Amino acid sequence: MGAQVLDNESCHQSSFYPTSKMNRKPGWKAGATFLMVTFCFGTLWYLPVEIYLPRSYVDVRDLCSPGDVASKAAVLISNYSRNHPVFLQLSDYFWVEKHSLYELPYGTKGSELLLKFLALAGHYHVPNQIERLQCRRCVVVGNGHRLKNSSLGNIINKYDVVIRLNNAPVHKYEKDVGSKTSMRFFYPESADFDPDLDNNPNTLMVLIPFKSMDIKWMKIILNNEKRVRKGFWKMPPIIWDVEPQNTRILNPYYMEVTVTKILGSEMKPPEKVKVRPTTGMLAITFALHFCDVVHIAGFGYPASDNEKQPIHYYEKVTLKSMAVTEHNITMEALAIKKLLQHRVIQNLTYF
Ligand SMILES: *[C@@H]1O[C@H](CO)[C@@H](O)[C@H](O)[C@H]1NC(C)=O
Numbered sequence: 326m327g328a329q330v331l332d333n334e335s336c337h338q339s340s341f342y343p344t345s346k347m348n349r350k351p352g353w354k355a356g357a358t359f360l361m362v363t364f365c366f367g368t369l370w371y372l373p374v375e376i377y378l379p380r381s382y383v384d385v386r387d388l389c390s391p392g393d394v395a396s397k398a399a400v401l402i403s404n405y406s407r408n409h410p411v412f413l414q415l416s417d418y419f420w421v422e423k424h425s426l427y428e429l430p431y432g433t434k435g436s437e438l439l440l441k442f443l444a445l446a447g448h449y450h451v452p453n454q455i456e457r458l459q460c461r462r463c464v465v466v467g468n469g470h471r472l473k474n475s476s477l478g479n480i481i482n483k484y485d486v487v488i489r490l491n492n493a494p495v496h497k498y499e500k501d502v503g504s505k506t507s508m509r510f511f512y513p514e515s516a517d518f519d520p521d522l523d524n525n526p527n528t529l530m531v532l533i534p535f536k537s538m539d540i541k542w543m544k545i546i547l548n549n550e551k552r553v554r555k556g557f558w559k560m561p562p563i564i565w566d567v568e569p570q571n572t573r574i575l576n577p578y579y580m581e582v583t584v585t586k587i588l589g590s591e592m593k594p595p596e597k598v599k600v601r602p603t604t605g606m607l608a609i610t611f612a613l614h615f616c617d618v619v620h621i622a623g624f625g626y627p628a629s630d631n632e633k634q635p636i637h638y639y640e641k642v643t644l645k646s647m648a649v650t651e652h653n654i655t656m657e658a659l660a661i662k663k664l665l666q667h668r669v670i671q672n673l674t675y676f
């Protein structure tokens with residue numbers, strides 16, 4: 326844990342919430358915190374996982390209060406609801422009371438292709454080992470450069486649900502980012518060309534459908550149909566070795582909520598909406614509707630005047646290269662700060 330200082334709100338919380346450097350308590354308070362943490366929590370994080378996982382699992386689970394994120398999120402997000410299917414399924418098209426108002430990526434309106442695809446593929450369930458948990462502790466691992474040398478790998482691996490983004494590598498970065506991946510959110514242009522290398526055999530590959538070509542790409546790959554090269558802003562993989570039962574399509578509802586509720590953009594008229602949240606922002610919104618504990622790590626970009634600083638932990642790309650994208654990272658940073666301030670989510674790195 327090194328530089329991480331734990332929070333001293335209560336015995337209960339301090340054990341599971343490493344907080345940011347900005348929250349570091351000075352002097353005797355830090356000392357008292359350390360003693361209390363050691364007393365309450367023993368040395369669980371420090372001992373070999375193989376020996377202590379069963380015990381720490383039980384202990385850590387006690388620290389997860391079911392409904393914690395839900396009650397806090399409901400204060401900030403109007404009409405907050407956890408009753409929406411997580412992944413798209415065919416039956417949603419026939420039984421939902423109110424059909425989607427929006428087309429992709431904010432809704433399913435008018436997507437014939439999606440209907441066809443779901444009729445054929447039809448994988449939508451949440452894996453049993455996650456579904457049966459009474460309390461879901463999730464960590465959303467961003468791709469930020471601040472994960473470099475963080476040594477957070479062992480901590481990240483202890484969450485029930487580890488969500489990763491796009492083509493972020495794990496292989497050779499395990500010490501800092503961990504090796505467990507429960508779900509990976511991506512779109513064709515951000516898909517990993519070697520999905521085996523950076524995922525586990527049971528990792529769910531969760532497609533964010535931005536446009537109808539994205540669903541077509543998945544359909545073509547899974548059914549081994551003739552490849553299509555047009556319609557993407559960057560060439561996606563043509564060979565992509567993933568088991569069909571490990572693929573899912575994220576319900577566009579979370580995109581709508583991200584844009585309207587988290588980033589506060591107007592959706593009227595729908596065809597004018599131009600906001601494209603980052604995969605990370607979307608994953609946080611999803612976690613707010615799916616988990617009982619939401620921690621994040623590796624979020625945040627370098628200061629805008631820092632043109633030389635890489636933005637990712639695994640490559641040298643700088644902020645300059647982001648300028649052309651449709652993401653509004655300033656708005657997203659404010660949204661994440663607000664969630665952190667209200668303690669809906671907590672951060673394992675600094676922000
Ligand atoms: C909340 O839901 C109600 C009823 O569906 C709707 O009238 C209202 O506009 C919604 N509010 C927001 C902020 O989405």
Ligand SMILES: *[C@@H]1O[C@H](CO)[C@@H](O)[C@H](O)[C@H]1NC(C)=O
Nearest residue numbers: 470471472473474475635638
């Ligand atoms: C990470 O550690 C390596 C080796 O100690 C060092 O060379 C590098 O500068 C560090 N990078 C960061 C971002 O701290």
